[in-house]
Amino acid sequence: MKRILIFFILLCALLFPVFLFAQSVQIIDVQGQILVKKDGVSPWQKAEINMILGKEAEIMSQDKSNCTLAFDEEKQNILTIKENSHIKIENISPGDLFLSEGRVFSLIKNLTKTEKFQIRTPVAVAGARATGWATGYHNGVAFVYCFEDTVYILGMDEAGNITKAIDLQHGFSIDIGTGGKIGKILELTADELAEWNDFKRLIERLSGKTQEGGTESREGLREERNGLRDLRREGREDYREQELEERRQEEEKPYSPSVNMS
Amino acid sequence: MRCKYIILRLFMFLLISVLLRVSPGFAQSTTKEEEQEKTLNVLEGQKLQKESSQEKTPTHRLYSSTAFFSGYDTNARLSTDRKGDIFEEYLFSLDFTKYWPKDINFTFTYDFDILNYNEITDASNILNHFRIGPSKKFALCTLGAGYDLGILYYPHNQDSSFILQKGFFYIRQDISQNTYHKLQFEAGCKAFTDGKAMGDAIDSYQDKERKDKIERLEYRIDSFVYPKLLVSSKTRFSLNDSNARYVDFYDYKSYAETLGADYKLGRNLSLFADFTYIRKVYDSRTVTLRDYKERDNLYGGNIGLKHKTNKRNQLSLYYTYWQNVSNDDLARYTESIITCGWQHLF
Numbered sequence: 001m002k003r004i005l006i007f008f009i010l011l012c013a014l015l016f017p018v019f020l021f022a023q024s025v026q027i028i029d030v031q032g033q034i035l036v037k038k039d040g041v042s043p044w045q046k047a048e049i050n051m052i053l054g055k056e057a058e059i060m061s062q063d064k065s066n067c068t069l070a071f072d073e074e075k076q077n078i079l080t081i082k083e084n085s086h087i088k089i090e091n092i093s094p095g096d097l098f099l100s101e102g103r104v105f106s107l108i109k110n111l112t113k114t115e116k117f118q119i120r121t122p123v124a125v126a127g128a129r130a131t132g133w134a135t136g137y138h139n140g141v142a143f144v145y146c147f148e149d150t151v152y153i154l155g156m157d158e159a160g161n162i163t164k165a166i167d168l169q170h171g172f173s174i175d176i177g178t179g180g181k182i183g184k185i186l187e188l189t190a191d192e193l194a195e196w197n198d199f200k201r202l203i204e205r206l207s208g209k210t211q212e213g214g215t216e217s218r219e220g221l222r223e224e225r226n227g228l229r230d231l232r233r234e235g236r237e238d239y240r241e242q243e244l245e246e247r248r249q250e251e252e253k254p255y256s257p258s259v260n261m262s
Numbered sequence: 263m264r265c266k267y268i269i270l271r272l273f274m275f276l277l278i279s280v281l282l283r284v285s286p287g288f289a290q291s292t293t294k295e296e297e298q299e300k301t302l303n304v305l306e307g308q309k310l311q312k313e314s315s316q317e318k319t320p321t322h323r324l325y326s327s328t329a330f331f332s333g334y335d336t337n338a339r340l341s342t343d344r345k346g347d348i349f350e351e352y353l354f355s356l357d358f359t360k361y362w363p364k365d366i367n368f369t370f371t372y373d374f375d376i377l378n379y380n381e382i383t384d385a386s387n388i389l390n391h392f393r394i395g396p397s398k399k400f401a402l403c404t405l406g407a408g409y410d411l412g413i414l415y416y417p418h419n420q421d422s423s424f425i426l427q428k429g430f431f432y433i434r435q436d437i438s439q440n441t442y443h444k445l446q447f448e449a450g451c452k453a454f455t456d457g458k459a460m461g462d463a464i465d466s467y468q469d470k471e472r473k474d475k476i477e478r479l480e481y482r483i484d485s486f487v488y489p490k491l492l493v494s495s496k497t498r499f500s501l502n503d504s505n506a507r508y509v510d511f512y513d514y515k516s517y518a519e520t521l522g523a524d525y526k527l528g529r530n531l532s533l534f535a536d537f538t539y540i541r542k543v544y545d546s547r548t549v550t551l552r553d554y555k556e557r558d559n560l561y562g563g564n565i566g567l568k569h570k571t572n573k574r575n576q577l578s579l580y581y582t583y584w585q586n587v588s589n590d591d592l593a594r595y596t597e598s599i600i601t602c603g604w605q606h607l608f
Contacts, residue, residue, distance in 0.1 A: 235414040239422045240340035
């Protein structure tokens with residue numbers, strides 16, 4: 001019996017860290033002015049690429065600024081916080097965020113069948129298991145745009161009680177007003193789809209992003225350094241040609257027209 | 263019985279601990295005090311943004327780096343003698359990009375490079391390279407133009423020193439988010455500062471310095487075929503027209519093709535390799551003591567590793583090989599270089 005007890009205690013000690021998960025989010029892209037609180041108690045500081053955020057972290061973006069977070073190592077669960085936004089990470093796995101102002105774009109592909117990823121605003125909750133959508137909140141109205149699969153939306157009153165629940169299909173958007181009042185379902189506009197495509201392209205680039213700042217800068221720098229290398233090679237060839245000229249003079253001098261003529 | 267009771271209590275404790283870590287996921291009512299604290303935090307953050315970050319969205323980008331290389335070159339003179347020598351090289355690089363409205367950028371790059379051979383000192387040189395120009399991004403492509411200046415100075419062999427000035431124009435297009443291609447035309451003049459232009463005979467010289475007019479057309483395509491693998495191809499056609507008169511010694515047309523690859527082996531380690539072939543056809547230059555034209559086929563390649571020790575430092579180790587397969591025995595050479603280097607980003 002003692003052996004079983006010891007085995008059980010050891011098993012719990014080994015498994016307990018598993019239940020803790022890797023409760024952290026990584027910043028994988030920063031553009032413009034982004035401030036973060038790494039956890040509930042840290043002060044505000046400037047966001048940096050590869051910075052790790054914990055539970056209760058907050059992120060604020062300024063004008064013409066955005067920040068992209070990865071909720072998993074494989075970068076399959078991605079969130080981009082758009083300009084003039086403020087979010088709080090209430091839980092990491094599964095993802096649970098509170099959006100008090102602004103907009104976020106989410107692309108979620110790596111959740112288990114029982115997990116959900118959701119974004120809460122003061123008037124609604126939008127979430128899904130594996131899909132792509134955008135959530136916004138401004139002046140008491142929440143907006144949800146579904147670009148892939150289906151998003152569930154729960155309207156909430158001031159007390160946080162659910163007033164209505166609907167599923168929004170891809171290709172449509174909806175607004176939710178005060179008291180969780182769900183508005184009309186509208187088709188996504190061309191601009192909204194274009195913005196979503198930009199977001200997806202950003203994600204694809206970030207999967208190959210380096211610390212130098214992205215593929216563009218990597219290519220640009222590589223090109224310039226190749227230009228330097230070409231110039232150096234050209235210099236060496238000229239040096240060789242000059243040496244060749246001297247050696248050829250020695251070889252051809254007895255046969256050169258100037259010598260023969262004299 | 264008692265043990266079973268203890269185990270059950272431990273299991274319940276564990277289960278409760280796990281359940282408490284799962285947030286309810288639905289609306290969480292907050293008290294007034296929590297709301298006030300939240301608002302204060304937001305205000306504090308906004309105040310901090312205004313106070314501490316008066317700077318606007320970045321309007322420029324500046325990279326600078328310094329690097330030190332050392333290695334062994336088996337044929338420093340690129341001649342049939344094949345004399346090897348140890349070398350050291352120092353490189354400082356500056357890349358500045360200014361972002362203007364309406365997708366107009368202005369780019370300036372500067373490289374300062376010193377290459378020193380320990381024994382074959384006439385091969386040692388100092389290189390200053392400037393490149394400057396604007397570019398504008400349109401819906402379908404980016405257009406750019408500029409001026410490129412290279413000053414190569416051989417302290418112990420000034421006949422080989424030159425100033426290369428080029429104007430360039432390019433059009434660049436993103437085929438996809440991972441692939442771009444670029445067509446560039448450049449034209450310029452290479453003026454040798456001390457080397458005299460050849461006269462009508464192999465051992466005669468004109469009163470003026472040698473000057474070469476250069477025209478080049480280059481097509482390049484780079485692609486991230488996988489997130490970790492970047493492949494590139496560069497094709498270049500060149501024309502060189504010199505004022506050297508003897509058999510138009512330095513006049514040639516050339517075709518060059520370079521294939522390259524960068525592969526990320528790990529988070530901080532990458533492998534790079536490239537292969538170059540250059541075909542040089544001289545307009546009138548004949549093979550030494552022969553009456554048929556000289557043709558050169560240059561083959562070259564690099565292979566190496568780059569390792570990032572931290573965010574700002576990088577080590578590199580690479581091997582370079584060049585071979586000129588010419589129909590003129592005097593022009594043939596092979597060269598192998600092993601180089602190790604350290605680069606620091608500011």
